[in-house]
Amino acid sequence: MKKTAIIGASTNPGRYAYVAAGMLTEYGHPIVPIGIHPGEIYGEPILDFRKKPPVEDLDTMTLYLSPKNQKEWYDYLLSLNPKRIIFNPGTENQEFMDLAASQNIEIIKGCTLVMLRTNQY
Secondary structure: OOOOOEEOOOOOOOHHHHHHHHHHHHOOOOOEEEEOOOOEEEOOEEHHHHOOOOOOOOOHHHHHHHHHHHHHHHHHHHHHOOOOEEEEOOOOOOHHHHHHHOOOOOOEEHHHHHHHHOOOO
8 A cells, every 4th residue: 555645644535645544544555644724534643744743664646736835935845855746627837847847757747536547546
């Protein structure tokens, strides 16, 4: 299973990041929710983005953070050394994609939810 950091995690059931946490858990993928608001989703505490928490053995990072809010976090996100980053619809950011690709991180422009449902995750 692919350990996945959910960047922009939320306890709001109406947010795609919350839905993704549920689906990832349902499909057996360990989740690491990272966001700015405290809480817990699917049994996992939301780690405080501002504290730049370390995450070991990360396979996938799925973004739910708008491009304008990504720039200040580039260094931290890249330091987590994911094997791949999923840029969900609305999070596509060529500058960040280029930075990640230069570090040999696979870039996927897609939807985590669709990827899970179609066995492409």
